[in-house]
Amino acid sequence: MTLWVAGPGREPPARPAGPAPQRSAGTDLERRIAEFTTGFGASGGYRTPTEQERLAFTRAFTHLLDGDPEAARTGLSEIDFTLRTVTDAATGRRYAEVADGVSESGHTSRGWGRVYVDLEGPARWSVQVPHPVTDARTELLGARVLRGAPGGVLVLAGARRDAGEDGAADVAHREDSVFHGVVEELARRNLPGVQLHGFADESFRGRDAVVSTGAGDSAVADAELLTAALRRDGLEVCTAYSARCKLAGRENEQGRTAADRQSRFLHVELNKALRGDDRGLDRAAAALTALTERWSHR
Numbered sequence: 001m002t003l004w005v006a007g008p009g010r011e012p013p014a015r016p017a018g019p020a021p022q023r024s025a026g027t028d029l030e031r032r033i034a035e036f037t038t039g040f041g042a043s044g045g046y047r048t049p050t051e052q053e054r055l056a057f058t059r060a061f062t063h064l065l066d067g068d069p070e071a072a073r074t075g076l077s078e079i080d081f082t083l084r085t086v087t088d089a090a091t092g093r094r095y096a097e098v099a100d101g102v103s104e105s106g107h108t109s110r111g112w113g114r115v116y117v118d119l120e121g122p123a124r125w126s127v128q129v130p131h132p133v134t135d136a137r138t139e140l141l142g143a144r145v146l147r148g149a150p151g152g153v154l155v156l157a158g159a160r161r162d163a164g165e166d167g168a169a170d171v172a173h174r175e176d177s178v179f180h181g182v183v184e185e186l187a188r189r190n191l192p193g194v195q196l197h198g199f200a201d202e203s204f205r206g207r208d209a210v211v212s213t214g215a216g217d218s219a220v221a222d223a224e225l226l227t228a229a230l231r232r233d234g235l236e237v238c239t240a241y242s243a244r245c246k247l248a249g250r251e252n253e254q255g256r257t258a259a260d261r262q263s264r265f266l267h268v269e270l271n272k273a274l275r276g277d278d279r280g281l282d283r284a285a286a287a288l289t290a291l292t293e294r295w296s297h298r
Contacts, residue, residue, distance in 0.1 A: 026089035029116070030143040033156065036099075036114065037132045037139045046111035046164035049178055053079050058181040061115065064096060065123060065189070072098075085119065091147050094119040100158060111159030111169060112178040116146060124151030125295035126186050126193040127288075128254065130172040130179060134161045135198030137275045141284055142196055148289030149296040153191070155182050172197075172252050183254045192219065192264035192295050194226075194288060195254060197247070201271050204238070204246050209284075210269040212240035212248045214255025219264035222291060226266065229287035235274070240267075266291075 049057070060075030064083070073083045080101035087094050098115040117123060127146055132139035139156060146154040157179050163169040171179040172195070186193060195214075204210065211227050213219045223241045230237050240248035249255055249267030258265030268288075274280040 026087035026092065028090065029086065029088040029095065029147065030090070030140055032086070033114075033139055033143045037156075040111075040133045040158075040160050041163065042160065043163055045109060046159040046169035047109065048164065048168045048176055049110070049112060051176075054176065054178055054181050057081065057112075057178050058185055061098065061182055062185060064098070064117060065185070069096070086116070088147065093147070093150075095146075111157075111163055113158030113171075114154075114156045115182055116152075116154040116156070118146070118150060118152050121150050123153055123189075123191060124298060125149075125191055125292055126153040126155055126183070127292070128155045128179075128183060128193055128195040130157050130195060130254075131161045131170075131197060132157055135196070135275075136272065137281060138196045138198050138270075141270075141275065141281050141288075144281060144285035145194075145196075145288045145292060148285060149292040151296040152292060153186060155179060155186075172249075172254065175253050175257075180253060180257070184257050187254075187258045187261045187263040187265070190261070190263050192222065192266075192298075193254070193258070194266040194268055194291065195249075195252065197249070197267065197269045198275055199247055199269050199271055201273055204269075204271070206236060207238050208235040208271050208274050210238045210240055210245050210247045212245070212250075212267040212269075214249050214252050214259065214265050214267045216255065216259030216262070216265060217241070218258070218262050219266050222264055222294075223266055225294065226268070226287060226291045229290040230284075233283050233287060235283070235287075 056079050060072045064072035086097045096117040129138050129142040146152045157171050159169045161170040171177040211223050227237050238245035247269045255265050
């Protein structure tokens with residue numbers, strides 16, 4: 001398992017000639033993620049990592065992005081994480097799965113989440129899901145977005161946002177989580193990212209989505225592209241990058257980190273009606289894929 005990460009002056013190695021490898025039946029990636037998140041309790045199930053644990057995870061993740069899976073596996077095992085390759089049945093694409101060690105019940109008590117990295121080519125972009133289950137079905141949307149274009153990294157939180165004490169599991173507003181450490185490393189490498197959120201319909205009546213660049217403005221062109229894709233599908237969008245909107249995500253910690261590094265970051269809120277069924281998720285995923293396809297060829 002090797003991975004090449006794009007960067008200034010770095011080009012992906014040429015792929016060897018020959019017949020395409022045979023694909024196994026594989027795993028339904030969306031179902032795998034759904035099964036993982038189904039076990040999240042209404043409260044509890046999250047422990048804030050120590051600084052040493054968070055740094056150990058980030059170092060191992062860095063090894064993975066640098067194309068050294070054995071070093072990554074060794075580092076992850078020291079904090080009881082696993083590294084495996086998952087082939088998605090829907091696309092045939094291979095992903096590295098970084099997952100917390102599981103208990104006998106199949107679920108974790110630490111709640112540090114999972115990361116999926118496309119192994120078919122260079123890592124180019126990320127989709128981030130900080131509030132799975134709480135922002136209903138954003139975890140399923142994240143899986144669909146990951147499938148939509150090459151070069152994706154899915155960063156998935158491992159607990160409901162209210163699972164920890166004093167807001168500890170609300171990773172969108174914390175810097176002391178594994179989730180934040182991963183996104184910070186991606187921003188350091190200047191990989192653009194989109195973070196998915198959900199809101200109740202009554203919170204912003206008449207709007208299907210809010211598109212924001214968070215605390216920064218490096219991704220205005222990306223925000224305009226996404227807004228255009230959503231509007232072409234007949235969706236009502238509030239453009240927080242050019243107008244006053246609710247739910248603009250200015251205090252989002254991953255957005256602040258991206259702004260500090262002048263890395264491209266989008267904060268996207270979708271209403272409950274759009275997220276409520278598969279058709280709505282497909283509409284949102286199609287619009288987001290119009291953006292990530294552009295990112296995958298940057």
